[in-house]
Amino acid sequence: MTVLSVFIVTYNSAPLLRSCLDSLRAQTLTGNFEVIVVDNASRDESVAIIEAEYPEVHLIVSPVNLGFGNANNLALTIAKGRYLVLLNPDATLTADTLERSLIHMEETSDAGMGGGLLQGTKTEWQPSARLFPSLLNDGLTLSGLANRYPDSRFFGRFDRSWADPLKAVAVDWVPGAFVILRRSLVAQISLFDPRFFLYYEEVDLCRRIHQAGFKVYYWPDLVITHVGGASSETVDELVFASSGKQLTLWRMQSQILYYRKWHGLIYSWLAKVLEQIWHSLRAWRNTNRAPDKAAESRHIVQLWRQAWQETHGGLISPHQPW
Template structure:
C-alpha cells in the first residue's frame, strides 16, 4: 500500500495524486482501487477533495481507503479551485491530476514518472484516454481559436475527422498511437512537475469549470516547456461515455447549465489571452445558432421544431454569458 507523506520520517512522495469528487462515490471507489494497483513500489500520496458531496463520498473514502487524505469543502469549488486546494497540501515531486471517473492501468504511474524524468523540457503530459469499451476519446488537442470553434460547433469536425483542416481542434487526423507535442490535454489525467506549478501557478480560480486546463497548458507552454501526449500511457475515462447526447431531445435544464458554464469560460479564456477576439467568438456562436434555428424553421415535424427551440436557447445562453462575464472580463460569483 502507499506511504503516508505526513508521517514523521516518511520519504517525500514521488507523486501526489489529486482527485476532485462531487457526488461520484461509486466511480470514486473504482478510481481509488485502480490507484492502489498502479502505485506498485512508488512512494505516492493520494488526496481527495470532496466538493460538498451529498452521497457520502468522503465517509466512504475514510472507511475503505484509510491511506487517502480527504479534504472536505463546505461548498462546490469547481474543478480548478478544488485542485488548487489539494495542490496546497501536496508534497510530491510530481502532481498527477486524476478525475474521479478515470481509472489507472497497472503501469500508468511508473511509465508516466519514467518518461517525465527522462525529459526535463516537458512541463505537462498526458496519455491516451479511452472509454470502458476501448473507444478512443479526444486526448491531444490544439488551442482554441475562432476557426476551430466554428469547425466544432458546425459539426464539420465530426463529419470529416480524417482531415487535417476540419479535424484540427482535436487532432482527429493524427495516428493516436504516435507520441506528439501538442497544445493542451484534458484534465482527466495529466502529470506535471510540482516545481513548475510553484513557479508559474496552478489553475486560474476564475474558471469554475471548463478551459482551466487549456489556460494552464498555455501558461506552461509560454514559459518554454512542452506539452506532451504519450499513447503508451492509457487511462480509462468514463466521462467521455456519459456525456454523449441524443441530438433530437429537448435540452435539459442541467444541459443548459453546463452549456452556460462552458460559454462563460470560453469568454473568460478569450478575453484573458486574445483580448477583443472574445467579441468575435461571442457573435460567431450566436449567429451560428440563429442561422441553425432559421434553417430548421423551413422543415416540418416535431424534431425540427425542437431544434429551433434548442438553437434559439443556445443563442440566448451565449448572450447571457456575455452579460454575466461583462464580455469575458469578470467571473460570476462562485459556485456557478
C-alpha cells in the same frame, strides 16, 4: 520523499469512485505517492466511501462546490510530491501508468505537463491531444465538419483525430482527466487560474506552460479508461450541450474568460457572435420541421447573452459557485 501527489476532485462521484481508487492501489509505483481527494460538497456517499474504505487517502471535504480548478488549488496546499498527477474520479489507470508517467517526466527535461491515451469503457478512442481553441477550430466543431471528416488534417485539426494515436508527440494541450505536472514549474506559474470555475482551466494552464518555455506532451503508453461527464450528469437543473455533457452556460462563461484573457475583447466577442449566428440560422431552418431543435438553438443564443453580461465581456468571473 513523496515522488507523486495524485489529486482527485469529486462531486457526486460515488458510483465510479471505487474503481478509480482501486486502480491507484494496484499501481506498480508502490509507496512513493500520496492520494489527495477534495470533495466538492457531494450529496451522495462519496465521503463516506473514502472514510470507510480508503484510509490511506488524504480527504478534504469542502462545504461548497469549489469547481475543478480551485479544488485542485486547495489540494496543492498540502501536497508533498515532486510531481503532481491530476485524475478524474471517473477514470481508471492501467497498473503501470504512474510509473511510466514518472519515467517520462524524468527523461524529458522540457516537459511541463504530460497526458496519456484516453479511451472509453469499450476501449473507444477519446480526444487525448488537442490544438488550442480558436475561431477556426470553433467553427469547424460547431458546423459538424470536424466530426464528418475526422481523418482530414484540416477539419480534424482541433482533436487531432487524423493523427496516429500510438505516436508520442508534443501538443498544445491535453485534457485534465489525467495529467502529470512538474511541481517546480507549478511553483513558478501557479496551478489553475481561480477565475475558471469549470471548463477551459486546463487549456489556460497549458497556455502558461508554453509561455514559460516548457512543452506539453502526449504519451500513448499511458492508458486511461475514462467514462467522461459523470459529475456533470448530477447537475440536472441547467441546460446541457446536445453534442456532449458540458453544461452550456458554464462552458460559455469560461470560453469568454479564456478568449478575453489570451486574445482580447474583439476576439472573445467574435467567438460569441459566431455561435449565436450559427444557432440563429439553425433555429430559422428548424422552425417548422424540428421545433424542439429550433427552441434549443434560440435558448443557446440567449445563454450567450447571459454569459457575456455575467462575465462583463470576459473581464470578471461571476460569483462562485456558478
